[in-house]
Amino acid sequence: MCLTHISNPHCPCSFNLCGYVCENAVNGDHLWLETSCSGDLCYLGEDTCLKSAPRRKCAACKIVVHTACIEQLDKSTLRHHWVHRRRQEGKCRQCGKSFQQKFFHSKEIIAISCSWCKQAFHNKVTCFMLHQIEEPCSLGAHAGVIVPPSWIIKVRKPLNSARRKKRTSFKRRTSKKGLDESKWRPFMLKPLPSPLMKPILVFVNPKSGGNQGTKVLQMFMWILNPRQVFDLSQGGLREALELYRKVPNLRILACGGDGTVGWILSTLDELQMNPQPPVAVLPLGTGNDLARTLNWGGGYTDEPVSKVLCHVEDGSVVQLDRWNLLVENSPAQPPEEGTQKLPLNVFNNYFSLGFDAHVTLEFHESREANPEKFNSRFRNKMFYAGAAFSDFLQRSSRDLSKHVKVVCDGTDLTPKIQELKFQCIVFLNIPRYCAGTMPWGNTGDHRDFEPQRHDDGCIEVIGFTMASLAALQVGGHGERLHQCREVVLTTFKTVPVQVDGEPCRLAPSTLHISLRNQANMVQKSKRRTSVPLLNELMMSIFSALRFLRLLFFYLILLHCGLSVYYHPGNTLQKG
Incomplete structure (x- = not known):
């Protein structure tokens, strides 16, 4: 069970115009006031603004936004996501002692850990203090590659779509609905550029390497933000790349065989991403010749995924030639069994x-x-x-x-x-x-x-x-x-x-x-183990x-x- 969730820094009483301070106010939140400045543009800009609902202006920083756009503003701080644990590996961060392992099923909560930074404490007052509940979270050892939850913002559907539907015929309403749904995306990204950040987008092909793909998928979802890890058997490769295309210093990790890597590179070609993010390989297939060439090895040997992420983050970017195959049929030859198109x-x-x-x-x-x-x-x-x-x-x-x-x-x-x-x-x-x-x-x-x-x-x-x-x-x-x-x-x-x-x-x-x-690839440093x-x-x-x-x-x-x-x-x- 969750001890506390990541809090929303936007106070519900921020719309209360009776005063700037109330018992539910959050430190660092905006102080919203009504405004009649119709000429001021929404702070979010044309691409992400919903263009609906009244406007508000912050008394502190003077930005103007629609009330429907307030949730899309950057979150001020990221706090720990504390979770009660009945089983926990490792040692307590406070006292340094190992967690007691129960041989039988026990309902006793022995630890409290953060699902983001992975810090863990004994469930005792001497180890876990109440003031730690509201402390900001650093995202742990892999903060440089984790996509912060504050970057990913859920987008509401336009409010005026229902009104527009009432004024159109059934046929036109259907076409309008399809058009709106094709343009609308449930999430958007607002990254904060930093030279220290190298976010990693992970694509896993569970069909590669027997059951290894499913296991790897779950491990990456535990270490990283689950919204930066994608199961290719469920589709969504193109949509994920579209969502992350403006993220600076982005790197991609392809977990699968050489065919999975080729699939990702072809999709990057279609999207014409500039600059093209470099692609690393975690080999799960049979041959894995490209993975061997880039020093990733001939197969996954249960190496901790934390080490894999370090290799992806620290690896050097190299170029890989890619070759076109153009087939011209030979009409002079008699028809035979076989295809006239390459796979x-x-x-x-x-x-x-x-x-x-x-x-x-x-x-x-x-x-x-x-x-x-x-x-x-x-x-x-x-x-x-x-x-x-x-x-x-x-x-x-x-x-x-x-x-x-x-x-x-x-x-x-x-x-x-x-x-x-x-x-x-x-x-x-x-x-x-x-x-x-x-x-x-x-x-x-x-x-x-x-x-x-x-x-x-x-x-x-x-x-x-x-x-x-x-x-x-x-x-x-x-x-x-x-x-x-x-x-x-x-x-x-x-x-x-x-x-x-x-x-x-x-x-x-x-x-x-x-x-x-030429495609950008991530080459792993020479193995030492x-x-x-x-x-x-x-x-x-x-x-x-x-x-x-x-x-x-x-x-x-x-x-x-x-x-x-x-x-x-x-x-x-x-x-």
């Missing part, structure tokens, strides 16, 4: 076709058919390994090089692709790919190429055989083909493709890849075991007449 027309990580896209497509179709079987990252990885092995035996992408044409910055790479018989071609924007591998490798021994970056306006083109894809899991890399700014890709038959992990079967067409823009490193080590061991499994079957095929030799670049190539 996404912009990619942040990579675009690929061939073997890896076919495996991803099988995973995608199986998950849609039986979603209950894909409720953990480990199961997802096991399915990927099984699908890759099955496709390896079927050799479904062995003729890919015969049905594609690749031109990069005017250079035709088709002869080399056909010569090396690549079964997978990747257009890579970030160093990471396929759950953390680095297909471009170290360019120190290749003077023809520049070091790979995600903000240089160039895209890397890489070719893979089946063997080099397998070697990728133990530190190998593919065949570096080109670094370019524009790509023209032509397919002459239906091929599996994927855009940032979203697969489809693409009908014969011509694709144009070009730079779209050993727990994430241990997690990465376990994932590397799992990948190595998967590679040994593929190598075992390669040796079986070797006895059947397939010759294999080792390539100096740590890749196995067919002979």
Whole structure:
């Protein structure tokens, strides 16, 4: 139960004109008087003023507002929101002793804590004093990222809408109502700019990472203002960004997979927010290659959300290239099975076709058919390994090089692709790919190429055989083909493709890849703890075991007449 709620600094008797002081007056409140100054504009301004009801003028600060607009004025102070607790972790702020933990259900109130700053005291007169009830709250350790409740103001609907409805026909009344409701928003923000504030807007995708999303959502709602935390499964992404678009120094935390990040970046593009808020990533998905690139790791390892917020607040802002995909259908080719539209027309990580896209497509179709079987990252990885092995035996992408044409910055790479018989071609924007591998490798021994970056306006083109894809899991890399700014890709038959992990079967067409823009991202500082490193080590061991499994079957095929030799670049190539 609540001991006291955040008080409203606007005194109900402020409208009483009998005197400036009364028993219910609040220190710091306005002293409202009637005014006949019709020429004075409402203090709230044209955008937020309700333009209804009589006006009042403050005798102290001389501002003029409508009586209906008074509630939208900035609150003077934020007080603690004290709550009685029957269970409480930690220690008392006054005496420093731990709170007693009851083993059985008890109705005894052992602590009093503030739901904003998280200060907690023993429920004793020696620890919690009555004067603390009215003390101002500092919002605690995360005051710099919490949106103060005084910023968020509930807006009333215009009072004159009912009168206007009476004078219109039913048809016109319906259209007017829809128009008013589309413009009206239940809340508005009036931020107070401060260089010390970096408010964080949190978007959580509960469908990512099994049940982790729901757990993370609840933890952020406890630490932050619940009105700055949004559940993407309930919609409201665009509305939330519209509401917070004028907040200075705003940062966004995307809790989900790389697809969730792409969704948020695309919405920011549509809204044309200027400046665009930087986006941090809390990885909850399966691959999380973008999160790995920005040092956020390959998955959420139950790190306290308070530490996550500190990393988001202190992280550096970097640029991320984003690429357009324009598809032109090929009318000269006979119609085949497949779609003529990509699942996404912009990619942040990579675009690929061939073997890896076919495996991803099988995973995608199986998950849609039986979603209950894909409720953990480990199961997802096991399915990927099984699908890759099955496709390896079927050799479904062995003729890919015969049905594609690749031109990069005017250079035709088709002869080399056909010569090396690549079964997978990747257009890579970030160093990471396929759950953390680095297909471009170290360019120190290749003077023809520049070091790979995600903000240089160039895209890397890489070719893979089946063997080099397998070697990728133990530190190998593919065949570096080109670094370019524009790509023209032509397919002459239906091929599996994927855009940032979203697969489809693409009908014969011509694709144009070009730079779209650059997005602001938050890069986490280097990790210092050993727990994430241990997690990465376990994932590397799992990948190595998967590679040994593929190598075992390669040796079986070797006895059947397939010759294999080792390539100096740590890749196995067919002979």
